[in-house]
Every structure is written in structure tokens, then in C-alpha cells.
Amino acid sequence: MRFGVEFYYEGVVTMDHEVVVREKMTEKYLLEELDPQQRNDFEDHFFDCPECAFDVRAGAAFVQHSKVVLKELAEEVAQEAEEEPEKQLAYSASVVNPGNRGWFAWLKPAFAVPVMALLLVVAGVEMVGLQQLSKKLNQPQILPAVTLHLLTYGANSASLPIHPGEGFLLNVIVPPEHPYPAYRIELHNPAGAIEASILVKDSTEDTWPISFPAANRQSGTYTVAVYGIADSGQEKELPGSKFDLQVQK
Amino acid sequence: MQFQPFDAAYVSQLRAGDFRTQEHFCAYFTALIRIKLSSRVRSPQVVEDVRQETFARFFKALHADQIQHPERLGSFVLGMCRNVLNEQYRCDGRMTPLESEDEQSFPAAGLSLIDSLLAKENEKIVRKIIETLSERDRRLLTLVFLEEKDKDEVCHEMGENREYLRVLLHRAKHAFKIAYLKHMGENSPEFAPARKRVDAVRR
Numbered sequence: 001m002r003f004g005v006e007f008y009y010e011g012v013v014t015m016d017h018e019v020v021v022r023e024k025m026t027e028k029y030l031l032e033e034l035d036p037q038q039r040n041d042f043e044d045h046f047f048d049c050p051e052c053a054f055d056v057r058a059g060a061a062f063v064q065h066s067k068v069v070l071k072e073l074a075e076e077v078a079q080e081a082e083e084e085p086e087k088q089l090a091y092s093a094s095v096v097n098p099g100n101r102g103w104f105a106w107l108k109p110a111f112a113v114p115v116m117a118l119l120l121v122v123a124g125v126e127m128v129g130l131q132q133l134s135k136k137l138n139q140p141q142i143l144p145a146v147t148l149h150l151l152t153y154g155a156n157s158a159s160l161p162i163h164p165g166e167g168f169l170l171n172v173i174v175p176p177e178h179p180y181p182a183y184r185i186e187l188h189n190p191a192g193a194i195e196a197s198i199l200v201k202d203s204t205e206d207t208w209p210i211s212f213p214a215a216n217r218q219s220g221t222y223t224v225a226v227y228g229i230a231d232s233g234q235e236k237e238l239p240g241s242k243f244d245l246q247v248q249k
Numbered sequence: 250m251q252f253q254p255f256d257a258a259y260v261s262q263l264r265a266g267d268f269r270t271q272e273h274f275c276a277y278f279t280a281l282i283r284i285k286l287s288s289r290v291r292s293p294q295v296v297e298d299v300r301q302e303t304f305a306r307f308f309k310a311l312h313a314d315q316i317q318h319p320e321r322l323g324s325f326v327l328g329m330c331r332n333v334l335n336e337q338y339r340c341d342g343r344m345t346p347l348e349s350e351d352e353q354s355f356p357a358a359g360l361s362l363i364d365s366l367l368a369k370e371n372e373k374i375v376r377k378i379i380e381t382l383s384e385r386d387r388r389l390l391t392l393v394f395l396e397e398k399d400k401d402e403v404c405h406e407m408g409e410n411r412e413y414l415r416v417l418l419h420r421a422k423h424a425f426k427i428a429y430l431k432h433m434g435e436n437s438p439e440f441a442p443a444r445k446r447v448d449a450v451r452r
Contacts (some may be wrong), residue, residue, distance in 0.1 A: 026422070031393075031400065043285055047323030048255075053281060058429065059422040060284045063394055065368070065375040066421075070387065073379065140331060142384035146406050148333040158406060171408050186274045 015045040017052065026055045047201055080164070126179040143211065145169040148241040150226055167214040170226065172241075173207050180228035184235065189211065190220025192246075219247045255322040264311050275304065278326050285330065299337055303330040348369055374428045378421055 013238040015025070025042050028034050034042060046052035148170055162168050172185065183203075187196040195215075200208060223242045227235045261269040279300060286296045306329050310316065316325060379387060385407070392403045393414065404410055 024415050024419055028417045030409075030418065033411070033415075043327060044324055047324075047327040048321055049282060053277070053323070054426070055422070056284060057280050057425045059418065060280075061371055062375055062378070062418075062422050062425045062431075065372045066379060066390060067395050068372055069376045069379050070391045072376075073387070074395075127437075142388065144388075145408060147408055160406075163342065171269065204269075 015072060019047070020045055022048075022070060026052065026059050029056065030059045091171060118231050139178065143167055143169040145171060145209075146243050147171040147173060148224055148243060149173045150175065150224075150239055150241055158243045159246055160243050161248050162217075164247055164249065165216060168212050168245075170224065170243075171207055172209045172210060174203075174205075174226075178204065180236075182229040183238075184227040185210065185230060186225040187229075188223040188225060190218060190222065194195075211245050217245060217247060219245055221245075255319055257319045260311070260316050260319040260322065264426065278304070278323075281323075282326075282330055285327070286334070289334070295337060299333050300331065300433045302333045308334070370432065371429070374425060374432060380430065382421075389417065390421075390444075 020026075020042070025034075025038075026046075029039065031041050046056050144160055144162045144166065145168065146158045148158065150172065160168055163239050174183075182199060182201045185198045185200065185208075186194050189195045196212065198210060221242055223240060225237045225240045228238050229235050256411060259270065263274055282300045282303060283296060290296050303326065307326055309328075310325075317323065318325075379390070381392070389403065389407055389409065392398045392407075393400055400414065402410065404414060406409070
């Protein structure tokens with residue numbers, strides 16, 4: 001399939017520059033999203049168009065150098081984690097200790113990831129006094145996340161890589177009909193034990209972002225079990241989902 | 250930034266053996282040919298062979314006055330590159346996607362000292378750009394570019410779509426261009442538009 005508006009020049013079909021820019025052809029080219037015909041057409045264009053050639057070269061340079069930089073940054077983060085194990089342990093212990101705060105108090109559904117991230121920071125600071133633990137932990141943090149579709153129980157498991165002692169976010173996509181007024185969601189660890197449970201009432205959202213705090217978890221297949229709760233209080237197990245938690249050493 | 254296309258003057262200087270013009274031509278099309286071949290050819294040596302053969306044929310055609318449309322010089326070079334690549338492909342069937350991480354870094358192979366310094370400068374620019382990104386965007390780029398995970402799966406798992414990835418790359422690329430030009434100037438050795446070099450020679 002040829003792409004966008006074209007014009008003929010000396011009998012040769014070329015891409016229109018405006019369309020190339022508007023359609024982000026450089027990004028599609030670098031992300032290998034073009035089919036062979038589109039790719040050839042775009043190459044025909046940027047070999048003759050200095051502006052697009054510059055664009056492609058800049059994008060390719062960014063991609064090439066980003067591999068080096070991202071690797072370095074990841075190594076620096078890992079090194080920092082090694083140098084501050086006591087802080088990490090203190091943070092993990094304070095979060096998973098159910099003695100005075102309660103494990104389930106952490107499991108609150110939220111309906112917007114940015115809001116949830118902000119709440120996590122605010123709640124985290126308030127509950128465990130992280131201010132004196134680490135400057136890094138006081139920053140807004142992006143949690144590892146995985147999206148789970150209910151009603152696909154038994155399908156291929158999604159992977160969720162996390163660092164040791166790191167929390168994560170489950171984006172649970174639920175059927176839009178919401179046949180039950182309330183739901184109970186359980187997180188089962190690889191050993192089959194219930195690690196957490198949460199009640200969701202009167203939700204009209206299609207996605208439930210659920211945060212799970214940092215804990216000393218093991219790699220393995222975690223199962224999300226879902227129960228619909230009728231007005232009578234009777235519970236019925238619904239198709240859940242599962243994911244592979246990969247604790248990266 | 251003003252871009253000017255290839256033209257008869259450029260081809261004329263190239264044919265006359267003007268050193269700066271030839272230097273520009275080689276640097277400019279070496280970069281484009283490497284980008285073009287990067288997703289198609291396994292071996293850096295094959296890339297280099299294709300590039301050299303393309304240039305050899307081009308200069309032979311140049312001196313035989315076969316450049317009929319100077320303004321379409323890029324297409325001419327690209328056409329020759331495709332022919333060479335197809336011949337290479339037929340010869341040894343080595344035109345397969347890159348696999349190993351080492352092989353993917355082939356643009357760095359055989360770099361001169363100046364090239365190495367430029368690469369370091371570019372890395373600094375890229376690092377500054379990446380450090381301004383959110384942890385989430387960094388993670389997205391890490392999964393896509395560094396770990397080379399399936400893009401659809403990555404976007405799905407992170408609750409994003411492919412357009413988000415395009416926009417992220419677009420913004421990063423734009424920031425890189427601005428920072429690069431600010432840092433290196435418009436007559437930078439890597440990205441100078443064709444005519445700029447010729448003008449510089451004329452002055």
C-alpha cells in the first residue's frame with residue numbers, strides 16, 4: 001500500500017513532504033512500522049529531501065545512543081540500590097508490616113494512573129515517614145504495571161518485571177456490563193496463598209487500577225481471582241486472570 | 250534551519266573533485282545508507298561492502314556524466330545502493346535482520362577518533378534528554394529500544410498505544426535536533442545539509 005498523498009516527478013512517484021511530516025513517517029520508519037512498499041517510498045523521499053534526511057538521521061542517532069544511555073542509567077540505578085540496601089529494607093519492612101497499618105489498607109482502587117501515582121506518594125509519605133529514608137522515595141514514582149483482561153482466564157500470562165522490593169500496579173480491565181453491584185478481588189501468590197483482597201463497590205469504570213505496595217515477593221505466576229457479589233451477599237467466582245511476576249535481581 | 254537541495258553546482262563540484270564536497274557527499278550518504286541497511290543486513294562488513302560498492306559505482310557514473318537530474322542525486326544513490334544490495338543478496342543470502350547486540354552497534358565499528366568524540370557528545374545530549382523524561386517513558390524506551398521487546402506487547406502492558414510511542418520518539422528526536430544544533434552549530438560534521446558545505450567552500 002502506498003502512503004498518503006503522492007505526486008509525480010519526472011515519472012517517479014514520490015511522497016509528499018507535508019504528508020511525510022504529518023504522518024510521522026520518520027518515527028514509523030525508525031519503529032519499523034512501515035510495510036516494505038511504504039518503507040521504500042519513504043527512503044525514496046528522504047534520500048532526496050535534506051530536511052527529512054536530517055530528521056531520520058537525528059532520530060536514528062537518538063535511538064542508537066539511547067541504547068547506551070538507557071543501559072548506563074539502569075546500571076546506575078542498580079548500583080545505587082546496592083549501595084543503599086538498608087534504606088530499601090527499611091522501606092519494604094515498613095510497607096509490608098501489617099502490625100499497625102494493615103495490609104489491606106493499602107489496596108485501594110483508583111481510576112486514573114496519574115492520580116494513583118500521586119496518591120501513592122502522598123500516602124506513602126504520611127504513613128511511613130519516608131522523608132528521612134530516601135530522597136528518591138520522596139519523588140513521584142512510576143510503578144511497574146501490567147494490564148489484565150478478565151474473562152481471559154487461562155490465556156497467555158502477561159509478564160510483569162519488577163525490582164526486588166518494588167510495588168506494582170495492576171490495570172484490571174473488567175467487562176463493561178458490571179452485572180454485580182460489588183466485586184471482591186483476591187491476589188494469590190505462586191504458592192496459592194491469598195496475598196491481598198480488595199472490595200470494589202458501585203464501580204462504573206471499565207478499568208480498575210489497583211496498586212500493590214512494595215513487598216518481598218518471589219517470582220512466579222500470580223493469580224487474580226474475582227468474585228461477583230450479588231445484592232443478597234452471595235458470591236460467585238468469575239473468570240479471573242494471572243500474570244508472571246519477574247523479580248529481577 | 251534552512252535546507253537546500255542538491256543541485257547542478259553540487260554535482261559539478263563533486264565531479265571536479267572538490268575535497269570538501271566529496272567529504273560531505275561521503276559523510277552524508279554513508280549515514281543514510283547505514284540507516285537504510287541497518288534493519289536489513291546482518292553483517293557490518295556487508296554494510297561496508299555495499300556502501301563502498303555503491304560509492305564506487307556512483308563516482309564512475311558521475312565521471313561518465315550519467316547524473317541527469319542533480320536535484321534527484323539522493324534517489325540516484327539510493328537506486329545504486331538497492332542494486333548493489335540485491336546483488337549481494339543474490340550472491341550469499343546474507344541479507345537477514347540483525348540479531349546480536351554487538352552487531353547492531355555497527356555504526357560505531359571502525360570509527361575514527363573524531364567520530365568517537367562526536368558519538369560521545371551525542372550520547373551526552375541524549376542522556377540529558379532521557380533524564381528529563383518520566384520514569385514511565387524511560388521504561389517504555391528501555392523496553393522498546395534496549396530490551397527490544399515486542400512493541401505491541403510493551404504498549405499494551407503499559408496501557409499505552411503505538412501512537413504514544415511515536416509521539417514520545419518524535420519529541421525526543423525534536424529535542425535531540427534542537428540540542429544538537431545548539432551544541433554543534435548548523436555546520437556540524439554529522440548533520441550539515443548538503444548545500445551548506447558547498448557554500449562554505451565558495452566563501
